[in-house]
Every structure is written in C-alpha cells, then in structure tokens.
Amino acid sequence: MGVEASSVAIPSGRQRFSLTGSAGKHPIVSLDYVVRIPATFIVMLMVGSVLREQRSGMVAWSFLIFYGLLWPHVSFLVAGNSRDSKAAELRNLLVDSFSQGCLVSLMGFSLWPTVVCLTSVNAANLSLGGVRFGLKGLIASLAGIGTGVALVGANIRDESSALTTGLGIFSLIIFTTIFGLHSHLQTGRAVRARKELGLQKLRLEEQNMEIEAARMFAEQAREAAEDASDIAISASLAKTTFLANMSHELRTPLNAIIGYSEMLEEEAEDLGHVDMIPDLQKIRTAGKHLLELINSVLDLSKIEAGKMGMLVENLDIASLVQEVAVTVGPVVERNGNRFGIFVEPDVGFLKGDAMRLRQVLLNLLSNAAKFTNGGTVSLRVRRETMDDGNWITFRVNDTGIGMTPEQLAKVFEPFTQADSATTRKYGGTGLGLALSRRFCGMMGGDLSVTSELGKWTTFLVRLPSEVSNEFGEATSIHRRVNWGDLTPGGNS
Amino acid sequence: MKKILVVEDNDMNRDMLSRRLQRKGYETVIAVDGQEGLAMAASESPDLILMDMSLPVIDGWEATRRLKASESTRMIPIVALTAHAFSDDREKAMAAGCDDFDTKPIEMPRLLEKMERLLQR
Numbered sequence: 001m002g003v004e005a006s007s008v009a010i011p012s013g014r015q016r017f018s019l020t021g022s023a024g025k026h027p028i029v030s031l032d033y034v035v036r037i038p039a040t041f042i043v044m045l046m047v048g049s050v051l052r053e054q055r056s057g058m059v060a061w062s063f064l065i066f067y068g069l070l071w072p073h074v075s076f077l078v079a080g081n082s083r084d085s086k087a088a089e090l091r092n093l094l095v096d097s098f099s100q101g102c103l104v105s106l107m108g109f110s111l112w113p114t115v116v117c118l119t120s121v122n123a124a125n126l127s128l129g130g131v132r133f134g135l136k137g138l139i140a141s142l143a144g145i146g147t148g149v150a151l152v153g154a155n156i157r158d159e160s161s162a163l164t165t166g167l168g169i170f171s172l173i174i175f176t177t178i179f180g181l182h183s184h185l186q187t188g189r190a191v192r193a194r195k196e197l198g199l200q201k202l203r204l205e206e207q208n209m210e211i212e213a214a215r216m217f218a219e220q221a222r223e224a225a226e227d228a229s230d231i232a233i234s235a236s237l238a239k240t241t242f243l244a245n246m247s248h249e250l251r252t253p254l255n256a257i258i259g260y261s262e263m264l265e266e267e268a269e270d271l272g273h274v275d276m277i278p279d280l281q282k283i284r285t286a287g288k289h290l291l292e293l294i295n296s297v298l299d300l301s302k303i304e305a306g307k308m309g310m311l312v313e314n315l316d317i318a319s320l321v322q323e324v325a326v327t328v329g330p331v332v333e334r335n336g337n338r339f340g341i342f343v344e345p346d347v348g349f350l351k352g353d354a355m356r357l358r359q360v361l362l363n364l365l366s367n368a369a370k371f372t373n374g375g376t377v378s379l380r381v382r383r384e385t386m387d388d389g390n391w392i393t394f395r396v397n398d399t400g401i402g403m404t405p406e407q408l409a410k411v412f413e414p415f416t417q418a419d420s421a422t423t424r425k426y427g428g429t430g431l432g433l434a435l436s437r438r439f440c441g442m443m444g445g446d447l448s449v450t451s452e453l454g455k456w457t458t459f460l461v462r463l464p465s466e467v468s469n470e471f472g473e474a475t476s477i478h479r480r481v482n483w484g485d486l487t488p489g490g491n492s
Numbered sequence: 493m494k495k496i497l498v499v500e501d502n503d504m505n506r507d508m509l510s511r512r513l514q515r516k517g518y519e520t521v522i523a524v525d526g527q528e529g530l531a532m533a534a535s536e537s538p539d540l541i542l543m544d545m546s547l548p549v550i551d552g553w554e555a556t557r558r559l560k561a562s563e564s565t566r567m568i569p570i571v572a573l574t575a576h577a578f579s580d581d582r583e584k585a586m587a588a589g590c591d592d593f594d595t596k597p598i599e600m601p602r603l604l605e606k607m608e609r610l611l612q613r
Contacts, residue, residue, distance in 0.1 A: 255597035256504040262600070263512055291597070 026086035028128055029079045032093070035178060036072040039120065042174055043100065044068025046116065046167040050107040053161055060106045060152070067099050090129055097121050097137040101144020108155035112168025120175040127179065236304070243301045247294050254294075258287040296431035300414060303438050310353045310442055317347045317392065320354060321381055324361045332369040332377050337398075340378035347383050350392050352463055356439040360447070363432040364396040364459045371457070372400030383465070391445070394461040403451040411449055412437045436461075494611055495519045497538035499529035499555070500573070501547050505596070509542065512600060526550030530558055533565050540611055542603075545574045545585060553588040560589035569610035573598070 047064055075092040082088035100117040107113050118141060125137030261284040268276045302308040325341050332339040350357075361379070368377045380395040403411065414434040433447075440447040445463035496518045500506040510520040521536050523529040527549040533541060541559070545552035552572060559565040572585035572593045582593045592606045 251596065252502060252505075256508065258597050259505070259508040259512075263508060266512075266515065 025080050026089060029076065029085050029089045032079075032089055032124075032128070033072060033076045035124070036075065036096075039175070039178075040068045040072055042167075042171050043103070043117065043120075046113050046164065046171050047103050047107055049161065049163045049167055050110045050113055050157075053164070054108065054155075054157075056106065056152075063099075063106075064103065067103070071095075071099070090133060093121075093125055093128060093133075094137060094140045097125060097140035098144040098147075101141035101146075102148040102151075103144075104141075105145050105148020105154070106152055108157040110157045110164060112165050113171075116168050116171040116175065119172065123175070123179055127182070240301055243298055247298050250294050251291065254287055254291055258284055258291070261287065293431070296435055299435055300431060300438075303435075303442070308442065310356065312351055312353055312443075315350045315352055315354050315357065317350050317381060318343050320358065321361070321379065324358055324365070325379070328362050328365045328369075331366050335369060335372060336374040337369055337372050338376045340376060342378065343381045344383060347381055347392065350463060350465065352443045353439075356443065357463070360436040360439050360461060361394060361396070363436050364394075364461070367432065368396050368398035368400065368457065368459075372398040375399035386462075390465045391462040392465060394463075396459045396461075397456060398458075399456050402453040402455050402457050403449075404453050408449060408451055412447070493517065493519045494539040495521065495536065496607070497521050497523065497529070497532055497536060497541045499523045499526070499532075499541060499547065499552070500544040501525055502544075505544075509598060512598075516600075516604060524548075526552060526555035529555050533559055533568060534562075538568060540607055541568055541570045542607075543570050543572055543590070545572055545581070553584065556585075556588040556590055569613070571603070571606060571610065 044064055044067065048061075048068075051060055051064060075089075075095070079085050079088040079092055100121045104114045104117055121141060122134060122137060126134040129137070261280050265277055265280045265284065268274070268280060299308065321341060321343050325339070329339055365377065365379060375398060377398045378396070380393075380397070382393050382395075384391050384393050412433050414431055437447040440461055440463065443463050445461065447462075448460050449457065450460075451457040496513055498506055498510050498513070498520055500509065500522070501524055506522055506524070510522055513520050521532055521538060523532045526547040529541070529543065529547070530550065532538070543552045543556060547555065550558075552574075556570055556572070559568065559570065569591040570589070572581075572588075572590040573596055574581045574585070574593075581595075585593045591610055594603050594606060
C-alpha cells in the first residue's frame, strides 16, 4: 500500500506522475488521496476486528476489503478524470460518509469504531466542504446506517473487545493527528501570508511616501518654473513697455529734425538757395533712416512679446500688387533697372494682413533694386499646388550681385547684412528681411531665398490660400498709417 | 483763408506745423494744452482743429469729447495726431469723436489731403 502511494506521488508539484493525466485537477483530489489511503486502511483493520468477533458473512467482508484497499484509488481515478474534479471529489466524500455509515451498522454500532468513523468522516466533510456540505455528509452517513440496518438488522453491541478499543483509540489518534497537522500547516501558511501582507503593506507605504515626496518635489519644481516664467514674462513686458516709451521719446526729437529739414528744403527752394538743398536732403534721409530703424526694432520686439496684431482680411491680390508696383516702381528703376510684374490672371483672393504683405513685398523689391544695377527686377505671382498644400507664391527675382552660400545662410538673421562693407555701400537697417520672414510666418506662410553669386537672387514668399488669424484681431492700425512714412526706403 | 487751430504742447512740433500750414496758405491759431484748446475753439471759431492727443491739463480725447458735446463747436472737424507706437489709438480717437486720425511725424501731403477732405464737407 505504502509503495503504491509513493509511486503515484500526490504531493503537489509532482502531478506529472498523476494516474489520470488530467491537467485541471483540483488540489483536494490529491489531498484526499493521500489521506484516504492510510485512513481507509486503518478503518478496514478496526472494523475487521469487529467483524471477526461477530463472525460476519462474506458480503460484509467483501465490502470492507473493497472499501479499505481499492476505494482510495477508484475515487482518485473517478475524480481525476472528471471534468469538474472538485464536485466529483465532494461526491466521493459523500460516498465515504455513506460507506462508513454502512460499516457502523455492520459492526452493530460498536462504540469506539462508531465514534471513529463518524467523527473522522464528519471532520473531513466540514474541513473540505464547509457547513452545508457537512450536513449533506451527515445525511449520507445516516442513509448508510439505514442501509446497513436494512441489510443485517439493528444488532447493537454495547461493548468492544480490547483489540477493537485499541484500534479505535489508535485510529482516532491518527485522524486527529492528520487533521491537527493539516490545520497546523494551514495556520502556518495563513500566518506567513499575513506577515507577507504586512510587509507588502509596509513596502506600499514606503512607496507611497516616495511617490508623495516625488510629487512634492515636482510641485516645487513646477512652482519654481512658474515663478521663473512669471519673471521672464514681466521682464519681457517691461522690455516691450520700455521700447514703446523709448521709441516715443526718440520720435519726438526726430520729428523735429525731419520736419525742420523738410521745411528748410521747401524754404530753400522758395528763396532760390538751390546749393543748400542736397545737404538738407541728407539730414532728412538720415533722420528717416533712423526712424525706420526705431520702427523695425519696435516691430521685432512686438513680435517677440506676442503683441504684434494681424488684421486678416480678404485681399484682392492683383490690386495689392498693383499698389505695391506703383509705390516701388520709381525706386526700382532708379538704378537703370527694368521692372517686370507678372500676375497670373486667375490668382484671385488671399486671406492676409494687407499692410504686412505690402511691407514684405516693398521690402523685397526695394532690396532687389538696391543690389541690382542696369539689370532686371521682377515680381511673379501665381497660385500653386505643392506637396505641402495650396499656396499663393510671390517670387521676387533680380539679376544683381547675388550671394555666397555663407551669406545666404545668415540673410534672415536680424542685423546681419552680407557684410559690413555692404552696409556702408548699400545702407539699410539689417532688419527688413528678418521682419519680412516673421510676417510671412505669422500669416501661416514662409519666406525663402535662392541665389547664385554674381548672377541672380530669388526670394520666394509662400502664403496659404487661406490664412488663419491666429493672432486675433489687429491692434496695429496706428502702425499701418505710420508705416507709410517709411516706404519706399524699406530695405534689408 | 481757412483758419486752423493747432493744439500741441511740444514747442517745436507746434512751431513747425503752424509755419508749414501758413506757407500752404492757411491761417493758424495755436493752443498749448487741452484747456486752452477748448477756449480757443470757442473764441476763434476755427474751420478745423489739429489735436494732439497727449496733452497736459485736459488730454486730447477729453477735449474732443467736450468739443463734440457743445452745440457751438460740434461742427468743427477734428484731426487727431499721436506719436504712440503701441495701442489702438485710431479706435480710441474715433470713439472720442475725432473725424480723422494721423500719426507723427507729420507727412505733409498726407495730412493736407485729409484736411482738405474735411474742409470741403
């Protein structure tokens, strides 16, 4: 028996030796198997001692031997092969209850064996199936007792032999030992689980504390960043306000310089002092240049402070270009240049800020004229579909001095003319292209340049057919008017 | 000869503007602040007023509001002049009751065109 038990090897973790091969076996099936093999064997010995004394017949002996030696294996096979192995094992336990009830009757209710059978089977039912199952087990036991009585009659023995008593005591000790050990194991497991739980809780609390610390740290970092951002914003505001005030302070005396030189020019003309006129013009031109510089710096700082308003409206492209051409024409032709304007007939409308677009085109055209002598300056306007969408394109081309790749790379940076010699020769604030590019960006487009040194330069303005008004309503009507003072002197 | 009232607190601007207007054939009278501007507008009955907006005592907006509220001066056209680089000066000036708006530095042909348009009304 013992050999067989170890060869079928129940303890969990060795189920690859299982007789059934069924993978989804419930743990109580295996558990019961190891308990049932010695338990039924002992019950068989104990009951056998009574049957021997009573000289019972073959039926009782056959039943006892089947129950004691074969039933554990039969029940294990049945439960192991069943789809719901737990339910099957519980049915096996009911069979145990019924069988032991029968045995109790067959033994004539011999006291010790009766106590052992009923106690053990009841304890097993309660521990494995709970209270309700325990009740079912009791009913099964009673049914077994009834069946036994029906088979052999209700002989009641009121005393047991020494052997029976000894075996009964032995059985009870074994059962209680098994259940005691089992319960001890379970208790140990529960205690360990609880300890583990406590540890986990502790670890969790530690983690929570760490998370909280990290959160506080992040919060502090966020506050610091907000403070820094507030400081930066107020510094930027202060800068913008300073520039606005400063520009006002600079303009007032500048107005006097420009105004008086203009007046003197008029007077010199009236009085016939023609020789003074060129010098007076120089004063006025220098004054206007300075004013333009102030305005450009102000525009840049407004863009940087996010205070540059855009007045987006539907623009008739052809008439806007016409207007620009009239303004800039004389400037372009001054250096002996030919001026060509090509507007596609169906170019239509564009959503944008008219003043800004005019400023960009005037700037590019007067720039082109400045660096071209006896060549051609042209403006081509088309509606084009490119990989990245539908655009209105403005190409300003000149056959002028061109640029080196190094100059091209820096051409849109503020205060970067090609080199300082260029600045002396051609003048300009060094802000026009930087501003133009930003204006194009604000209208959802871009400004790019290609060139070949000594041959030609082309600036390409691309504006989306639909320009989004992300800068809100315009606040720049004042500048719109003021800007008129500067054209056509706008330059790079 | 049309009479123009120039209300401007800056000496040089005032001098320059009135002299250039005189050369263009206008008669000019001057005021150095808003208060004086109101008084001159009532006593001189000018044909047009050029009003600086940042004025001492009473500023240009308030002076304009009062001129437009008074029965005797309501009909005199007012052109606002400012040198502010920021702010919605145009709307502010128009809301105060100005008939037109221009910025400094003065571009004489542009200003004259605006003045003539108002004087012919």
